[in-house]
Amino acid sequence: MDSNQQAQSSSYPPQPPTSAITHAPSSTTAMATPPFHHHHLLQQQQQQLQVFWTYQRQEIEQVNDFKNHQLPLARIKKIMKADEDVRMISAEAPILFAKACELFILELTIRSWLHAEENKRRTLQKNDIAAAITRTDIFDFLVDTVPRDEIKDEPSLGGMVGATASGVPYYYPPMGQPAGPGGMMIGRPAVDPTGGVYVQPPSQAWQSVWQTAGAEDGSYGSGASSGQGNLDGQG
Amino acid sequence: MEKVVSEAEELPKAIVRRVVKDKLSDCSPDYDINVHKDALLAFSESARIFIHYLSATANDICKESKRQTMNAEDIFKALEEIEFSEFVKPLKASLAEFRMKNAGKKGEAAKEKEMKKKRKAEDSSVKSGTKTKQKKEDNDNEEEDDENEDEEDNNGSE
Numbered sequence: 001m002d003s004n005q006q007a008q009s010s011s012y013p014p015q016p017p018t019s020a021i022t023h024a025p026s027s028t029t030a031m032a033t034p035p036f037h038h039h040h041l042l043q044q045q046q047q048q049l050q051v052f053w054t055y056q057r058q059e060i061e062q063v064n065d066f067k068n069h070q071l072p073l074a075r076i077k078k079i080m081k082a083d084e085d086v087r088m089i090s091a092e093a094p095i096l097f098a099k100a101c102e103l104f105i106l107e108l109t110i111r112s113w114l115h116a117e118e119n120k121r122r123t124l125q126k127n128d129i130a131a132a133i134t135r136t137d138i139f140d141f142l143v144d145t146v147p148r149d150e151i152k153d154e155p156s157l158g159g160m161v162g163a164t165a166s167g168v169p170y171y172y173p174p175m176g177q178p179a180g181p182g183g184m185m186i187g188r189p190a191v192d193p194t195g196g197v198y199v200q201p202p203s204q205a206w207q208s209v210w211q212t213a214g215a216e217d218g219s220y221g222s223g224a225s226s227g228q229g230n231l232d233g234q235g
Numbered sequence: 236m237e238k239v240v241s242e243a244e245e246l247p248k249a250i251v252r253r254v255v256k257d258k259l260s261d262c263s264p265d266y267d268i269n270v271h272k273d274a275l276l277a278f279s280e281s282a283r284i285f286i287h288y289l290s291a292t293a294n295d296i297c298k299e300s301k302r303q304t305m306n307a308e309d310i311f312k313a314l315e316e317i318e319f320s321e322f323v324k325p326l327k328a329s330l331a332e333f334r335m336k337n338a339g340k341k342g343e344a345a346k347e348k349e350m351k352k353k354r355k356a357e358d359s360s361v362k363s364g365t366k367t368k369q370k371k372e373d374n375d376n377e378e379e380d381d382e383n384e385d386e387e388d389n390n391g392s393e
Contacts, residue, residue: 075247080286099329
């Protein structure tokens with residue numbers, strides 16, 4: 001009459017014990033003590049399940065922790081090391097860079113999206129990014145990185161839009177400032193004949209130069225155009 | 236054999252794409268914004284240049300402090316300098332989280348190493364166990380040129 005032991009190591013047969021699935025010995029007596037034992041068994045199983053699922057959840061969460069890094073640290077390290085000046089970096093550096101990169105991409109995305117929205121487009125294009133870079137001071141370092149395409153004829157905010165040699169529309173504020181320092185003209189009338197190369201003056205000076213409408217300022221027009229269209233060989 | 240210097244390393248396209256698309260769906264929840272292929276490349280390139288820019292700035296700061304190894308503080312100062320100070324707070328939070336997790340992992344790893352060491356001592360030589368532990372400690376604090384590659388990959392691969 002020790003049927004109690006039999007059921008402990010395997011699932012309790014719900015059917016009448018005479019079916020004797022797994023327990024041959026003294027199966028007939030199993031029915032004698034069902035209620036209490038059954039309950040106890042179920043509790044055990046539930047506990048086991050809980051433990052199992054807790055463990056599974058932890059496993060999953062750990063995987064997500066890796067995923068949170070997103071950008072692969074080894075790749076970031078390689079990029080950093082491409083700069084010969086950069087020698088030793090702490091183990092935490094790539095992690096910070098990964099996160100910083102992500103934040104940076106988010107910033108750039110938002111600002112690019114704004115430009116696309118202004119132009120009523122639902123596709124983000126490279127010129128949206130170029131515009132975001134132009135508009136945002138802290139993105140000055142990128143001015144060389146995103147080469148501009150030929151200007152797309154998009155109506156801009158107020159005022160005249162001129163195409164520069166680089167193809168980015170410039171917005172002329174109502175009050176013009178004097179043409180910028182020395183030869184640093186946005187229009188870059190000294191067009192680089194090779195076309196593909198985007199010759200850059202220092203970006204800060206570049207950025208802060210606003211021109212009045214092109215006609216007033218001869219230097220803009222000296223590149224053989226007085227406005228849009230001077231894009232031969234560019235882009 | 237000479238190593239061919241190929242193009243610069245790039246960030247994985249899929250990840251850049253995911254970051255951009257997720258943000259765009261925040262910006263525009265009602266309809267989908269598509270991203271042109273060229274635009275995606277521009278995002279990648281921009282991010283890569285950002286790494287260089289931040290890295291160079293942090294490196295200068297590090298050198299100014301007469302240290303050899305670029306650390307977290309250098310990077311935070313660099314962010315201020317390049318006018319990305321709004322990144323500092325979330326990065327500090329991220330770093331704190333990472334440090335906490337690592338402390339836990341280190342604890343476990345150290346325990347395991349201790350046990351391995353004991354077992355080995357019981358069996359035969361302790362030599363390899365001690366060596367391994369030492370190497371790990373060295374690697375945790377500072378990073379030599381390319382030694383740490385594997386460890387990093389384990390932490391950060393997608």
